[in-house]
Amino acid sequence: MDIRHLRLALFTGNYNYVRDGANQALNRLVGYLMKQGASVRIYSPHSETPAFPAIGEVISVPAVPFPGRSEYCIPIALPSRVRRDIKKFDPNIFHIASPEYLGHRAVSLARKSNLPVVASVHTRFETYPRYYGMPFLEPVIEAILRRLYRRCDAIFAPSESMAQLLREQRMSYDVRIWSRGVDRNLFKPEARDPHLRHKFGIKEDEVVIGFVGRLVMEKGLDVFSDTIDELVRRKIPHKVLVIGEGPARGWFSRRLPQAIFAGFQTGESLARAVASTDILFNPSVTETFGNVTLEAMATGRAVVAAQATGSESLIDDPSMGRLIRPGAIKDFADALQSYCENKELRKEAGYNGYKRSECYGWDNVNQILADNYLSIIQARQQSGQAPRLKPRS
Structure with missing residues (x-):
């Protein structure tokens, strides 16, 4: 089967109304597939x-703002007009990119139509409640995710460490990368x-610790600020540069009044800002891959990150950076202090990370996914039926 015969229906709760790593990856994927001659239709809130x-044709689905986080939308239906469009488009595979109502309904439709369906995992949704004082919800969310993913032919993780976690959580019998x-x-x-450094009042010999990402609590803003407090108590000279925007901007700026806030950046301006730091500090445990970590590595920056899914697959500790137990403030501070005080150590980690980043090219990773689409379609055509669900264990 040739990629030009691929007809992909992509379902996601966020394709381009908020800019983050997940939906930028989806847009890159769609662009690559279309250049190869594939047909793609996206179903997402408008x-x-x-x-x-947006890259590609987007069919709008009904949605409402997420309570307390109005920048995000929750799809609430898969109406008849959308179902008619799907039927007219005549896909030969479904791809579910977010595990909300739309994803569940799309999986049901795929199975009813005897079409293969896959899902990609972009963030650890089950961990979010702990950042909002509701950790008791984590097992419930994990169970909902398990029900969705077990109904798919295969699920895709962005890193081997995340894939292993999904296997341990019994999310699917077929976890791919x-x-x-x-x-x-x-x-x-x-x-x-x-x-740019001069514009922000940063001298060339000052060490800059960077935070890159959306300013939301689940990115580990509390751990970041507590760690910076510890460096201040130790009297370690440094500057903090925050690159990004989000609903927690006010909280973060009050928590770190000495920090420099560069605001939202993209494209060349983002690359300049990241490269103009000296250390990336990424304490988040919600990422499944860690795009900002890879981007910092590509600019030759040393990285201190939480020992969590994504970063574990990118960084060899200690040659490329440091991986620290999540939430371990003292250990994070120790790692940052060593890079602040030792320029050569910082440069060596940055160079090693830069060399590792050479392995990651967008065309290569998207072609691997396209090949998986085709193999899954062929397997379904040969078997003639959807995979049976494994019993709970």
Whole structure:
């Protein structure tokens, strides 16, 4: 089967109305598949003010704002007009990219139509309640995710560490890898910009600890700020540069009044900002891959990250950076202090990370997913029926 015969129906709760690593990866995937001659149709909530132009044709599905996080939408239906469009499009595989109502309904439709369906895992949703004082919900969310993923022909994790976690959680009998790439034309050591540092009041010999990402509590903002407090108590000279925006901006700026907030950045400006730091500090445990970690590595920055899914598959500790037990403030501070005080150690970790980043190209990782689509379609055509669900164990 040739990729030009691929007809992919992609279902996601967020395709382009908020810019994050997951939906940017989906847009890159769609662009790559279309260039190869595949047909793709996207079913997702629509926004009058999208964060960036969508790649491919998007069919709008009904949605409402998420309570307390109105920048996100919750799909609430798969109406008849959308079902008619799906039938007219005549896909030969479904791809579910978010595990909400739309995803569950799409899986049911695929199984009713005897079409193969896969899911990609982009974040650890089951961990989110712990950041909002409701950790008792984690087992419930995990059970809901398990029900969805076990009804799919296969699920895709962005890293082997995340794939292993999904196996341990008994999410699927078939867990495969769809990795992530980095645009090395943008993210490179040469992107470092002394003028940008000067603009932010940073001297060339000052060590800058960077935070990159959406400013939301589940990114580990509390751990980041507690660790910076510990460095201040130790009197370790440093500057903090926060690259990103989000609903927790006010909380974070009050918590770290000495930090420099660069705001939302993208493209070349993002690459310059990342390359103009000296250390990336990523304490988050919710990522399944860690796009910001890979981008920092591609610019030659040393990385201190939580020992969690995603980062574990990218960083060899200690040669490329440090992996620290999640929430271990003292250990995070120790790692950052060693890089702040030892320029050569920092440069060595950055160089080793840069060499590792050379393995990650977008076309390669997207072609691997396309090959998996085709093999799953062929397997379904040969068997003639959906895979049976494994009994709970």
